[in-house]
């Protein structure tokens with residue numbers, strides 16, 4: 393028993409050392425070399441990181457002249473090959489930072505390569521804050537907008553819906569500035585998968601800095617499924633984490649408060665917690681058969697952990713503290729808000745009937761509809777059902793995605809553009825009624841199709 397424990401312990405420590413070396417790759421100065429789970433490689437020899445608009449345009453002109461393909465590269469935090477280029481990458485790693493703050497309008501303008509955590513710092517310095525944020529803040533603002541990245545709160549749209557003005561460099565090297573009232577082009581460009589151009593500058597609508605009170609309670613899954621509309625309607629931001637083995641549902645409700653930050657874990661404790669969670673994740677990903685039991689135990693004892701209630705600055709509460717973005721894969725589907733409970737029940741029924749692997753949690757979030765042609769939220773409020781998977785071998789990732797995609801398709805489920813992704817252009821056309829208009833705009837802005845790649849061709853037929 394003791395030797396078994398020691399073996400697991402030493403294995404975990406060595407794996408941690410390995411993971412830290414991997415993480416240092418992501419954290420290293422320079423554009424990403426791989427995506428989040430190291431499944432995709434961005435060849436550094438072909439990555440260019442210009443620091444001026446002229447240089448970006450110069451690269452586009454050159455690529456066009458030489459018949460080369462180009463993909464914009466953000467921070468590589470996507471689980472699919474949408475950022476992969478046959479020829480060159482344009483990373484905005486060196487094209488980031490604050491451009492302007494308009495405190496009267498509460499608007500902030502940043503360069504396209506600015507990370508969300510940097511954006512939060514700039515905003516906070518001027519007494520402002522973003523209204524919504526995703527679970528992590530390592531993404532670039534350009535990448536986040538390109539894929540329709542969102543948070544959770546049915547009264548709030550995705551980050552794209554907070555964009556007031558957007559600067560793009562098109563496939564012909566032209567600089568295009570789009571404002572909210574340029575309806576057609578703006579609606580096309582709000583979520584554009586890096587096809588309409590490289591997003592170089594973004595003005596975002598912020599609000600006055602605010603604090604949030606987060607409360608976490610665990611209910612039965614059935615309670616969440618039956619009452620989700622009441623729960624979601626009762627708070628400004630709500631998300632569910634479902635542990636399907638014990639049929640438990642952790643509900644996070646978050647509301648604005650005038651209280652000062654409290655119940656923050658003290659720094660050393662927070663660091664230790666991060667390491668412990670990291671070790672759990674590592675263990676589950678190496679021994680996925682233990683993940684189900686592990687998640688069950690974590691949920692069982694979650695309520696005895698500290699921080700069931702906490703107050704903090706909005707940018708500390710909206711993303712997940714201590715988020716470990718390695719060692720798992722996500723598939724996420726946006727289903728109409730009204731179908732939320734039915735879709736989740738179907739997913740769980742099929743899991744039980746066919747023993748399809750699910751060994752992490754299901755996260756459920758809520759996002760308001762918008763008018764962007766390729767947005768998951770196009771003309772409808774959605775419930776986002778995210779299926780997390782430890783140990784994402786290619787075989788299981790595909791099986792898992794395809795199975796659950798077929799289930800949610802009957803509700804018009806739209807897969808998240810930054811996560812596991814596959815569909816045919818016909819399906820895409822059914823899910824996005826404005827797809828043909830989008831392609832028309834794309835062909836005008838990128839007549840030589842320099843921004844196309846294999847994935848985008850296969851799913852959209854661009």
Ligand SMILES: Cc1cc2nc3c(=O)[nH]c(=O)nc-3n(C[C@H](O)[C@H](O)[C@H](O)COP(=O)(O)OP(=O)(O)OC[C@H]3O[C@@H](n4cnc5c(N)ncnc54)[C@H](O)[C@@H]3O)c2cc1C
Nearest residue numbers: 466467468469470526527532534535541542586591717810
């Ligand atoms: C751990 C983790 C947690 C996540 N949490 C959430 C979440 O809470 N909510 C959510 O909605 N999503 C979430 N995502 C998905 C993530 O927000 C998106 O995949 C986002 O696109 C990643 O941004 P990036 O800068 O890494 O872009 P990349 O992954 O580098 O690129 C994504 C796409 O955007 C294009 N692109 C990048 N930069 C630009 C630019 N400047 N101009 C035009 N196109 C560009 C790329 O070509 C590519 O097609 C999460 C991802 C991870 C790994």
